[in-house]
Amino acid sequence: MFPLIRNRRLRASEAIRTLVRETIITPSDFLVPLFVVEGKNVKEEIASMPNYYRLSLDNLEKEVKELWHMGLGAVLLFVKVPDNLKDNKGTEALNANGLMQRAIKTVKNACPEMLVMTDVALDPYSSFGHDGIVGKGQILNDETSEVLAEMSISHAKAGADFVAPSDMMDGRILTIREALEDEGFINTGIMSYSAKYASGFYGPFRDALDSAPVDKENVPKNKSTYQMDFSNRFEAIRETQMDIEEGADIVMVKPGLCYLDIVREIKNEVDVPVAVYQVSGEYAMLKAAAEKGWLDHDAVMMEQLIAIKRAGANIIASYFAKDAVKLM
Numbered sequence: 541m542f543p544l545i546r547n548r549r550l551r552a553s554e555a556i557r558t559l560v561r562e563t564i565i566t567p568s569d570f571l572v573p574l575f576v577v578e579g580k581n582v583k584e585e586i587a588s589m590p591n592y593y594r595l596s597l598d599n600l601e602k603e604v605k606e607l608w609h610m611g612l613g614a615v616l617l618f619v620k621v622p623d624n625l626k627d628n629k630g631t632e633a634l635n636a637n638g639l640m641q642r643a644i645k646t647v648k649n650a651c652p653e654m655l656v657m658t659d660v661a662l663d664p665y666s667s668f669g670h671d672g673i674v675g676k677g678q679i680l681n682d683e684t685s686e687v688l689a690e691m692s693i694s695h696a697k698a699g700a701d702f703v704a705p706s707d708m709m710d711g712r713i714l715t716i717r718e719a720l721e722d723e724g725f726i727n728t729g730i731m732s733y734s735a736k737y738a739s740g741f742y743g744p745f746r747d748a749l750d751s752a753p754v755d756k757e758n759v760p761k762n763k764s765t766y767q768m769d770f771s772n773r774f775e776a777i778r779e780t781q782m783d784i785e786e787g788a789d790i791v792m793v794k795p796g797l798c799y800l801d802i803v804r805e806i807k808n809e810v811d812v813p814v815a816v817y818q819v820s821g822e823y824a825m826l827k828a829a830a831e832k833g834w835l836d837h838d839a840v841m842m843e844q845l846i847a848i849k850r851a852g853a854n855i856i857a858s859y860f861a862k863d864a865v866k867l868m
């Protein structure tokens with residue numbers, strides 16, 4: 541075929557490269573994770589996440605207005621809970637006037653059209669740092685799902701548009717969906733962390749929320765009895781299909797970069813929107829390498845984000861959202 545066909549013709553100038561580009565990224569692709577703390581005028585940088593902050597409600601209000609003006613229209617909320625409010629059952633998670641509930645209202649007041657998603661899991665509230673209730677050295681599945689359902693209702697009452705269960709208990713999507721229907725929250729959506737792997741990449745996030753599993757006797761020191769084994773592939777499809785059958789509106793793969801094979805497979809397999817979470821460790825890795833001058837921050841960031849989208853992501857949860865939009 542050569543020289544009739546020369547693939548380099550389609551790469552000859554920026555104009556032709558732009559014209560034939562298959563994957564582009566826009567502000568509307570992003571879901572912005574935000575960390576909320578108690579207090580006034582707090583903006584604490586997270587040590588392992590340079591240029592990312594824990595915000596008190598007043599600063600959260602400023603932040604969401606800024607995001608909205610940048611074209612970023614969806615946030616995913618996480619709260620850092622004071623130690624004295626933590627217990628095994630996550631009691632504080634159900635407080636109608638708790639930090640999460642106030643954070644939801646703060647965002648909706650500041651920016652009524654901003655889509656608000658909330659993390660639903662017990663870890664920030666748990667004295668054990670686990671996503672579920674601990675009993676006899678195990679993470680109790682069905683008891684946890686019941687609390688997650690109550691938590692979801694509480695978030696919906698406060699005004700959340702979507703709840704995002706990140707715990708990996710079996711059957712929790714169905715339990716949550718039924719509870720929301722029973723309470724009349726028929727339009728509250730569920731974005732399920734469907735294929736969530738037991739990953740070393742969550743370290744900086746656990747620093748941000750001070751939510752790492754505690755090292756106590758009789759309590760598992762990691763999350764491997766509920767989060768997935770990263771050696772497995774078929775299991776991800778099974779988990780995702782089950783979550784859809786149970787009522788998930790959006791499914792998610794997490795982390796991102798090391799799991800793009802899974803993203804593509806799931807995208808080919810299912811017909812609901814697929815979200816990908818580019819997690820805290822992925823953010824930290826690039827920030828650290830860029831600080832050392834070893835990688836070009838912006839170039840590598842865009843390459844990673846495009847790769848996530850090319851793999852099949854419809855939604856990207858990323859700490860790079862603002863950095864990326866500034867380059868657009």
Ligand code: PBG
Nearest residue numbers: 661663706741742745819820821
């Ligand atoms: C809590 C939760 C975690 C993340 C999102 N929700 C941590 C964990 O499962 O230990 C991680 C996000 C990140 O690392 O950016 N269930």
